[in-house]
Amino acid sequence: MAGVADPTLAGNAHEEAAHDEAALLQHLPLEGKGLWLSLLVLAAGTSALFYGFLQQVLHGHAVTGQGSHGAVWGIMVANIVNFIGVSHVGIAISAVVRLLRLKRYQQLARLAEFITLAAITTAVTNIAMDVGRPERFIFNTLWYGRYTAPFVWSCTVITTYVVGSSVYLYLAMRRDLWLCETKVPSRRWFYGLLALGYTDTPASRARHTRVVWWLAVVILPIMVSVHSVYGYIFGLQAGRPGWYNPFQAPYFVLGAIVSGFSTVIVALALLRKTLHWEQFFPPRIFKGLGIFLGFVTLLYMYFLFSEYLTGIYASPEGERVVFHDVLFGRFAIVTWSAMLGGMLLPFALLFFQGVNRRVVSIPLSVVAALLINAGLWTIRTVVVVPTFYHPLLPWPVAPYTPTFAEWCIVIGSFFFFALLLLVLIKTFPVLELPEIEEEEHVRAQRMPLWKIASVGFSALAGVTLIATGLGHRLEPEVFHPVVIWLSGTILLLSVPFQICVLPERRLRVFVRAPLATARPAPLRPASVVSYLASARPRIVKAKVIVGRF
């Protein structure tokens, strides 16, 4: 938040800032054929998602290719893992940019956060579509949640993550919303409402910066926990050869980082082209992201190698058949094409770009990122499905082929994701608006006593509720511990929100930023009524006088 967004702003600040702000906000207005066309295409694609879901509701999960003696989970679960993975990187990029003060990537932060929100919504939608009874899945999980179940952990961490990242996103964006109130007159009421009475003083800016910095520190481990839980869903199943593995959690976190980064690169390139953001995202940003993506891809390949080696080297029989099937059996084509085409080749491309000083190519980064995305998605299906072909008892197994309904859901969710992202981009300022650099270190003023009390109470109540929930974890039918600890978490995460948003003085004059263009002061109905009320006796008297003459 602190600091100038773009180095070109350094000289002659005000004039260029004004020009820049117009460019920074030019993505907001809803105009242009391209926008409506893309909305139409994305909505049509999204309808495929709901078509697939409708088929499932009407005919049961028999419309999928899954079966009890066959693949119990299919590509939909791989898709969930993919989107949960994508969702992780947004906040990670944003938090790392903030903590390490990477000014060059600062404009990327909010776009990445929006990707997080869109992806996690898509993932939860997918979970709801994969379970057998979508109508009771959320309520039952909250109300009767069992602390031993990875599914409940996942519900807990996802809620924490969504709430935490929303607070983080909001607080980091609040000043920009306040600025938009004046810069975008057509949506004045909307941004005015969202800014929640922000006042732009050095003290307030300093407070926001501090709070958001600490929130970034807190949010990084939450992010790691979310994908770890997805690793545990697979890694804790002793009865599933090929999954049962203590390595699963870090493995999934790494996979999340890889696929998330590649999604960010693709989305960024697309938006840069269509919204003319060339000046904010120079090609070297893609190069930098590409180097990091190449590094994590290399790490992922190393993890993969280690897993496969363990799987085929003198391992228990159950494990060995699964990994043989993955590497040399019926999944060999899928696995090897994902590993060679989806990891090794893009890594080579990114490495080539990374070590060559002269090569800075956006198309190359995008192609590599697309390949990695496809490769990772495919590898996830190879994680999910093969174990079902080799149950520990020699049952006959029906082969799994994804059906039309499943592909509808999977492909539709990519459209759904893109649609959500587009809506978010069109609604909120994506690029951070520049602000005057603070020279001296301004400390936020002390909070008044009642505010300290409110914040302290929320923190204490939050911790107490979490502790109560955990303490009553053994009586889920009576105490509904998941609800208790989740409300505690939400209360706890409201603390940074309260610190920033609660007004400091109760009778403060409401200050709006000056309008960009002069507007006549609107006549408020309330003042007309009060004027009439005060003037009434005189009007009556005047009438009487008129009547007399």
Add this chain to the structure above:
Amino acid sequence: MKEPTSSRRRFLGGFAQVATFVGLASGDVLATGETTPPRTHKWGMVIDLDRCTGCQACAVACRAENNVPVSGPVNTEKGRAIFWMNLLTTSEGTYPGLREEFIPTPCNHCEDPPCTKVCPVGATTQTEEGITAQIPDRCIGCRLCEVSCPYTRRYFNWSEAEWPESLREQLNPDVAVRPHGVIEKCLFCHHRIRAAKDKARAEGRSVTDAELHRLTACAQSCPAEAITFGDLNDRESEVTRQSESPRAFRLLEDVGTRP
């Protein structure tokens, strides 16, 4: 509690029994079991593989008793048919010396079931009498339990349950029909257990082993009397006696679920 001796023999050679034990970890009732009738039951089943002829009467009886829906050819081919009790068939050797072995497999009602741990909503739990129960009305259909079961003894309702007209008349009113999108499984004919206990209570006595040892539909229908059901907390019961036989073993012991 003294674990029943479970030695592993070559059950595929057909010389052994499958002993499927159920129970709670606390076994203090067992100490008093000699003198007074046990108050807490611990239901268990022993299947003598030597006696099994592979006739599948148990599977058929189970379907009829528990209102297991008819799947039809397409769903069966896709592995979506539901069997609370099924016959696992393995063959050994090649044609002239071919041996077929049959292992009847109900739910194992493990002592440490992986499925109850992963269930997010408590739809599947372990009862005090050692049955791994399933509440279809609570189930959200996430299929984590099905994934976690090493024996593949849990079944998801992939589509709405249906029966041909001729089979509708024989639906059992004691067992609820499950909707699509939930998991179902063997419950050790708990409605029969309850009926037996009610009858015994009405007559002011405790349930006897004679009532119990062929109680479940599979045990009742087995012509070879290979399946024995009963209370493992009752020292005198048939099932306890058989489970302590040196030939007894548990299925997939290395997974540690203690079936």
